[in-house]
Amino acid sequence: MAVTLQPSIKPRVAVHKFSSCDGCQLAFLNLGEDLLALAERVELVHFAEAGPLDPDTDVDVAFVEGSVSTPEDQTRIQHIRQHSRLLIAIGACATSGGIQALRNGSNRAEWVAQIYSHPEAIDSLERSTPIANHVKVDFELWGCPVSGPQILAVVNALLLGVAPHDNADKVCTECKRRNLTCVMVSHGVACMGPVTRAGCGALCPGLGRDCYGCYGPAENANTDALAAQFSHLGLTPRAIARRFQSINSQAPVFLAAADKVRARDD
Amino acid sequence: MTSGFEHAGFLSVEHLNSLLAGLRANAYQCLGPSVVNGAIVMRELHTADALPRGLQAAQTAGQYRLTPDPENRYFAWANGPQAIKPQAFVPQESLWRAERDESGVLQFVAVHPEPARQAIIGVRACDLAALALQDAHFLPDTRRDAHYARRREQLFLVAVQCAVPAATCFCASTGDGPTPTVGYDLMLVELADGFVVVPGSDKGEAVFRMLELPAVTPQQIEAARQQGLEAAAAQTRSLPSPDLREALMKQLEHPRWDEVATRCLACGNCTAVCPTCFCHAETDTPVLDGRSSEHVRIWDSCFGESHGHLHGFNVRPDIRSRYRQWLTHKLATWHDQFGRSGCVGCGRCIAWCPAGIDLTEEVAALTAGEAQP
Numbered sequence: 001m002a003v004t005l006q007p008s009i010k011p012r013v014a015v016h017k018f019s020s021c022d023g024c025q026l027a028f029l030n031l032g033e034d035l036l037a038l039a040e041r042v043e044l045v046h047f048a049e050a051g052p053l054d055p056d057t058d059v060d061v062a063f064v065e066g067s068v069s070t071p072e073d074q075t076r077i078q079h080i081r082q083h084s085r086l087l088i089a090i091g092a093c094a095t096s097g098g099i100q101a102l103r104n105g106s107n108r109a110e111w112v113a114q115i116y117s118h119p120e121a122i123d124s125l126e127r128s129t130p131i132a133n134h135v136k137v138d139f140e141l142w143g144c145p146v147s148g149p150q151i152l153a154v155v156n157a158l159l160l161g162v163a164p165h166d167n168a169d170k171v172c173t174e175c176k177r178r179n180l181t182c183v184m185v186s187h188g189v190a191c192m193g194p195v196t197r198a199g200c201g202a203l204c205p206g207l208g209r210d211c212y213g214c215y216g217p218a219e220n221a222n223t224d225a226l227a228a229q230f231s232h233l234g235l236t237p238r239a240i241a242r243r244f245q246s247i248n249s250q251a252p253v254f255l256a257a258a259d260k261v262r263a264r265d266d
Numbered sequence: 267m268t269s270g271f272e273h274a275g276f277l278s279v280e281h282l283n284s285l286l287a288g289l290r291a292n293a294y295q296c297l298g299p300s301v302v303n304g305a306i307v308m309r310e311l312h313t314a315d316a317l318p319r320g321l322q323a324a325q326t327a328g329q330y331r332l333t334p335d336p337e338n339r340y341f342a343w344a345n346g347p348q349a350i351k352p353q354a355f356v357p358q359e360s361l362w363r364a365e366r367d368e369s370g371v372l373q374f375v376a377v378h379p380e381p382a383r384q385a386i387i388g389v390r391a392c393d394l395a396a397l398a399l400q401d402a403h404f405l406p407d408t409r410r411d412a413h414y415a416r417r418r419e420q421l422f423l424v425a426v427q428c429a430v431p432a433a434t435c436f437c438a439s440t441g442d443g444p445t446p447t448v449g450y451d452l453m454l455v456e457l458a459d460g461f462v463v464v465p466g467s468d469k470g471e472a473v474f475r476m477l478e479l480p481a482v483t484p485q486q487i488e489a490a491r492q493q494g495l496e497a498a499a500a501q502t503r504s505l506p507s508p509d510l511r512e513a514l515m516k517q518l519e520h521p522r523w524d525e526v527a528t529r530c531l532a533c534g535n536c537t538a539v540c541p542t543c544f545c546h547a548e549t550d551t552p553v554l555d556g557r558s559s560e561h562v563r564i565w566d567s568c569f570g571e572s573h574g575h576l577h578g579f580n581v582r583p584d585i586r587s588r589y590r591q592w593l594t595h596k597l598a599t600w601h602d603q604f605g606r607s608g609c610v611g612c613g614r615c616i617a618w619c620p621a622g623i624d625l626t627e628e629v630a631a632l633t634a635g636e637a638q639p
Contacts, residue, residue: 176538177357186304194531
């Protein structure tokens with residue numbers, strides 16, 4: 001089924017939160033005047049951070065922020081899917097498991113015992129996983145957090161009755177369109193831009209620093225070639241693996257890249 | 267070559283500001299070299315004192331570093347990541363707008379850019395050769411691109427002879443440098459105590475006359491010519507021939523394409539910094555109120571997924587096919603399209619490749635035993 005709505009309807013929209021920091025919901029709230037325009041064109045039925053509370057009603061579009069990280073998350077995502085015509089996962093947590101998925105490769109119980117004074121109060125799953133591991137997801141918006149323009153582009157497309165555009169190009173394309181100087185070439189820093197999805201507008205290179213991959217893997221991400229160049233720049237295998245094991249550590253392409261570097265190091 | 271030297275004048279170093287004053291008197295805003303984030307880029311220039319004097323640009327495959335110039339010259343840096351291209355073929359611009367009027371009917375509104383008159387100071391022979399190719403693409407008699415044309419006609423180009431080529435430069439082998447021969451309004455040759463100034467157009471002549479320079483001496487002309495010859499001889503990279511059409515088109519199944527695909531990031535940086543690459547995509551950005559939409563042209567790259575996307579399938583799904591498309595278009599099929607190669611030997615694709623892929627090395631491997639220097 002195509003990811004589209006009838007352009008004539010005023011869609012009922014919900015914004016749900018799972019295990020996350022709320023930063024992607026802020027991409028809505030930070031829209032400023034556009035948020036007012038959005039409120040005119042859609043019916044916001046559930047968006048706890050903005051006010052409306054009705055998590056159980058049927059909606060045309062459900063935006064889901066956060067990963068599935070607790071037993072309660074597991075049941076709630078099924079319920080939301082059953083009550084939503086379109087489900088759109090937004091942000092790194094919802095698309096790859098997020099920063100909290102760093103625990104996936106470790107002993108969860110050990111970490112909980114080390115970190116919390118009352119480990120018995122923590123009810124979390126062994127692994128933090130993306131929404132698409134649990135229910136059908138109609139569209140994914142990557143990013144940590146997603147940006148306002150990304151959200152607007154998706155909403156606009158749906159309101160016009162067309163499928164949202166999935167921009168899987170590299171961060172480099174946005175970097176060069178901004179006439180920014182490549183920090184990897186001019187400063188020798190290990191920039192993740194050449195394997196990372198566009199969408200941020202090359203935020204970090206625009207501030208003279210290296211991309212750290214928070215938008216997840218781009219299409220045709222040649223992680224082997226980038227790992228080789230990071231090595232050439234003087235990074236140790238451990239440091240290279242860490243470049244891939246950050247916000248989107250469980251995105252399959254980044255996970256495989258890190259595993260490969262670590263395997264060579266052993 | 268360099269026939270304009272006979273009519274040249276000499277501008278002493280201490281009078282460099284008079285050039286900027288002359289350009290401003292002709293209503294040009296000046297863009298000139300500036301150091302931003304470790305590289306030479308073109309930015310608004312108010313005074314010659316702001317020029318980054320005494321710098322060279324040390325470049326190798328995948329690396330660019332500014333280093334001191336022992337002779338403290340103004341233009342000893344070979345080039346930066348961009349020069350003219352983003353001024354004429356801008357990375358992102360609105361072409362037209364669709365608006366819904368009061369009765370709900372769509373209206374299409376042309377967007378006409380109103381660029382400032384801009385003088386770009388410090389462009390190189392390779393940049394001018396590249397601009398001629400951009401002109402051939404955007405301004406053919408049958409299909410003039412109005413947006414490009416409008417920006418292009420506002421440009422005043424102050425070229426500089428390259429005295430210190432970077433290790434990535436190979437314009438001598440493509441026949442495009444290091445001394446500018448055509449396409450400039452004014453050309454400068456930097457000597458120890460000042461600049462040989464050569465007018466190259468009516469616009470350039472007007473500014474040249476305002477400067478009221480003393481004529482160059484035969485010794486200065488000789489020094490300028492000699493400096494150009496030495497800069498050409500100092501280049502360490504080359505292409506085996508200006509015409510590699512046959513040599514490359516014979517090698518479409520060469521194993522080297524697979525090998526280079528293991529190193530290529532398909533990031534598209536080479537195409538963005540290439541001064542002749544002209545590919546673009548057009549996208550629509552609707553305004554949320556549903557009443558208008560901008561139709562925007564953005565730089566695109568043959569290394570991106572959507573560039574090869576046709577209805578129902580992708581003609582270039584992998585990095586091998588994308589790299590091959592780029593190199594064979596640039597160096598081979600460009601001849602069919604524009605009557606020459608699309609490479610002007612600036613070396614930017616070598617320096618600014620984050621993976622350090624060297625076009626001249628790839629060509630050498632692909633044509634080994636084919637084309638002779």
